[in-house]
Amino acid sequence: MWLVRLAWLNLWRNKSRTLISMAAVFFAVVLSIVLSAITVGAFDNMIKNLVSYYTGYIQVHRAGYWDEQTLENSFRRSTSMEDSMMNVNSVSGITPRLESFSLAASGDVTKGVMVVGVNPKTENQATMLENKLVAGNYLNETGNEVLLCEGLAERLKLSLNDTLILIGQGYHGATAAGRYQVKGIVHFGSPDLNDRMLFMSLNTAQQLYSAEDMITSYVFVLQEHSDLDETAEQIRHLLSNHYEVMTWGDIMPEVKQHMESEIVTDRMFLVILDILVGLGIFGTLLMMMVERSFELGMLMAIGMKKSKMIFLLVSESVFTVMGGCIIGILASIPILYYLKINPIRFSGELAKAYERFGFEAVLPASTEPENFIWQGLVVLCIGLTLALYPVWKVIKMDPVSSMKR
Amino acid sequence: MMKNDTVIDAHNISKIYNPETIPVFAVNDVHLHLNRGEFTALVGPSGSGKTTLLNLIGGLDRPDTGNILINNIDITKLSANKLITFRLNHIGFVFQSFNLIPVLTARENVEMIMHLQKSQRMDRDTRIKQLFEEVQLSDKIDSRPSQLSGGQQQRVAVARALASKPQFVLADEPTANLDSKSASNLLDIMAKLNTEEHITFLFSTHDQRVIDRARRVITLVDGKIVSDTLPTSTA
Ligand SMILES: Nc1ncnc2c1ncn2[C@@H]1O[C@H](COP(=O)(O)OP(=O)(O)OP(=O)(O)O)[C@@H](O)[C@H]1O
Ligand SMILES: [Mg+2]
Numbered sequence: 001m002w003l004v005r006l007a008w009l010n011l012w013r014n015k016s017r018t019l020i021s022m023a024a025v026f027f028a029v030v031l032s033i034v035l036s037a038i039t040v041g042a043f044d045n046m047i048k049n050l051v052s053y054y055t056g057y058i059q060v061h062r063a064g065y066w067d068e069q070t071l072e073n074s075f076r077r078s079t080s081m082e083d084s085m086m087n088v089n090s091v092s093g094i095t096p097r098l099e100s101f102s103l104a105a106s107g108d109v110t111k112g113v114m115v116v117g118v119n120p121k122t123e124n125q126a127t128m129l130e131n132k133l134v135a136g137n138y139l140n141e142t143g144n145e146v147l148l149c150e151g152l153a154e155r156l157k158l159s160l161n162d163t164l165i166l167i168g169q170g171y172h173g174a175t176a177a178g179r180y181q182v183k184g185i186v187h188f189g190s191p192d193l194n195d196r197m198l199f200m201s202l203n204t205a206q207q208l209y210s211a212e213d214m215i216t217s218y219v220f221v222l223q224e225h226s227d228l229d230e231t232a233e234q235i236r237h238l239l240s241n242h243y244e245v246m247t248w249g250d251i252m253p254e255v256k257q258h259m260e261s262e263i264v265t266d267r268m269f270l271v272i273l274d275i276l277v278g279l280g281i282f283g284t285l286l287m288m289m290v291e292r293s294f295e296l297g298m299l300m301a302i303g304m305k306k307s308k309m310i311f312l313l314v315s316e317s318v319f320t321v322m323g324g325c326i327i328g329i330l331a332s333i334p335i336l337y338y339l340k341i342n343p344i345r346f347s348g349e350l351a352k353a354y355e356r357f358g359f360e361a362v363l364p365a366s367t368e369p370e371n372f373i374w375q376g377l378v379v380l381c382i383g384l385t386l387a388l389y390p391v392w393k394v395i396k397m398d399p400v401s402s403m404k405r
Numbered sequence: 406m407m408k409n410d411t412v413i414d415a416h417n418i419s420k421i422y423n424p425e426t427i428p429v430f431a432v433n434d435v436h437l438h439l440n441r442g443e444f445t446a447l448v449g450p451s452g453s454g455k456t457t458l459l460n461l462i463g464g465l466d467r468p469d470t471g472n473i474l475i476n477n478i479d480i481t482k483l484s485a486n487k488l489i490t491f492r493l494n495h496i497g498f499v500f501q502s503f504n505l506i507p508v509l510t511a512r513e514n515v516e517m518i519m520h521l522q523k524s525q526r527m528d529r530d531t532r533i534k535q536l537f538e539e540v541q542l543s544d545k546i547d548s549r550p551s552q553l554s555g556g557q558q559q560r561v562a563v564a565r566a567l568a569s570k571p572q573f574v575l576a577d578e579p580t581a582n583l584d585s586k587s588a589s590n591l592l593d594i595m596a597k598l599n600t601e602e603h604i605t606f607l608f609s610t611h612d613q614r615v616i617d618r619a620r621r622v623i624t625l626v627d628g629k630i631v632s633d634t635l636p637t638s639t640a
Contacts, residue, residue, distance in 0.1 A: 302493065
């Protein structure tokens with residue numbers, strides 16, 4: 001106990017040195033918490049935007065569908081399968097789709113389109129399709145009516161309530177043809193989707209393609225902060241190998257790769273920050289050991305064992321680093337909550353891209369406790385690793401040479 | 406004089422620095438015998454080996470040859486860790502300066518030794534009170550070193566050296582940083598402790614006035630004892 005007290009008193013013998021060390025730790029903790037919270041928050045937000053846009057977090061197809069996207073690789077919709085998949089903890093919603101290509105004709109214009117048969121209600125929960133309406137009304141469960149993407153409508157020179165003809169190949173080679181009324185126009189930020197997507201109710205699509213009860217995919221919505229890979233694994237576990245389970249990262253590998261490289265860049269930045277802080281703390285430790293070499297030699301001369309001295313010096317480091325860490329974590333909490341409520345807005349090319357997709361160009365901070373704990377722990381570990389320097393010095397110390405001046 | 410009055414018995418001790426290049430015989434085949442109750446000065450020109458010899462006897466450094474028996478224990482054979490405990494329990498040290506931990510009060514500096522010895526609270530309090538009376542600093546017991554004069558700091562160092570009830574006290578130039586008045590005051594206190602409490606002192610010095618107070622004077626030159634005036638009387 002008296003040693004702990006001595007360690008505490010020693011902290012304040014050179015106030016500025018202790019405060020500099022604490023401040024270094026403090027700023028390291030605050031900066032790394034805030035930076036990683038913004039990165040994590042921004043990516044979470046981006047993923048949320050991205051997957052709720054069209055792909056969903058996870059998709060289930062018949063095995064082989066992704067490589068060969070034809071109706072021959074569709075599968076029978078099954079309520080028991082849906083029920084068991086809904087029972088997976090982090091799954092908050094599932095919506096079925098039947099997707100296939102067709103030719104759309106209106107007057108003398110013909111264009112290839114992607115026909116997406118959706119369950120109007122659950123699709124809207126998953127991807128907020130109704131919110132993308134710029135004209136007209138949303139789909140009903142049945143009826144020969146479609147939602148046209150804006151770009152496609154322009155190309156086909158169609159407007160609300162006009163009719164178009166779809167011609168294609170149905171399930172098992174059946175001929176698919178039908179006449180549909182434009183019930184609404186939807187806007188997709190992605191030009192790629194905006195120029196070729198057409199939505200109709202699942203029932204209507206199944207009739208068009210003579211694919212009764214068949215679907216090509218289940219699209220999953222997950223609860224916030226759930227573990228994507230783990231959930232995918234659980235779903236895979238439920239299903240036989242007649243199905244393939246793909247995460248959004250499998251579906252859009254380029255996007256995932258881009259995000260990962262961004263994360264690596266951010267990590268590097270944090271590592272550099274930590275190294276700088278580590279060097280700062282190491283400098284003060286170096287100075288301290290030079291200044292106190294005589295005193296430590298003397299303590300050893302009059303009978304203090306090395307183990308006690310190590311305890312003393314490590315306690316001093318622990319006080320300094322812990323102090324800085326705890327104050328840093330406490331200070332980050334209000335900062336992050338502020339940044340969560342008032343997220344940083346960004347501008348430039350990226351912001352335009354964001355807005356084109358209908359997303360807000362903001363970087364909301366993540367307030368997940370994991371982040372505080374991790375960043376705090378990293379800095380704490382660095383501090384305590386550096387405390388090995390005085391420990392090593394004490395182990396090597398002999399009283400005669402340390403007391404030489 | 407009875408054999409069990411021996412506190413230090415050193416034979417053939419040598420310390421050689423730089424044995425490979427230009428060897429320095431800092432201590433050269435020295436024999437030293439010290440009895441309980443002595444008040445002995447170690448003198449000699451600068452570089453004659455006084456500090457080296459005191460470090461060897463105090464178990465702070467190891468000799469290249471010879472044995473050092475303290476209380477019939479050969480300290481040259483003790484492990485590094487045992488040696489620290491041995492120093493704590495058997496030897497008191499007073500250094501030339503900066504003896505005290507600046508963040509602790511005079512009392513706490515002395516008490517630290519007792520903490521290291523894990524002595525009981527009650528024993529500590531009475532002993533500390535007594536020690537501060539002996540070094541005539543009862544009124545400064547709660548002062549920090551920075552609030553004490555150099556002489557007062559050295560007196561606290563003496564109190565600390567005695568706190569563990571050691572066999573003897575080693576002091577390497579304890580008065581070197583003091584003015585003559587403080588130096589003689591410190592010597593008064595040491596001499597009084599020697600006569601009244603039979604505390605054994607071995608101290609090195611350059612100061613003739615301090616040498617005059619010693620009852621035995623050992624002179625070193627080039628690491629060898631060249632003269633040893635034995636005590637005229639024992640306490
Ligand atoms: N670590 C060392 N390495 C090499 N030589 C040393 C070392 N320590 C002491 N010496 C040498 O040993 C000799 C004795 O030194 P020591 O310090 O014991 O002398 P001293 O009598 O205490 O001198 P002073 O009166 O100046 O304190 C000197 O020649 C010194 O240069
Ligand atoms: Mg010396």
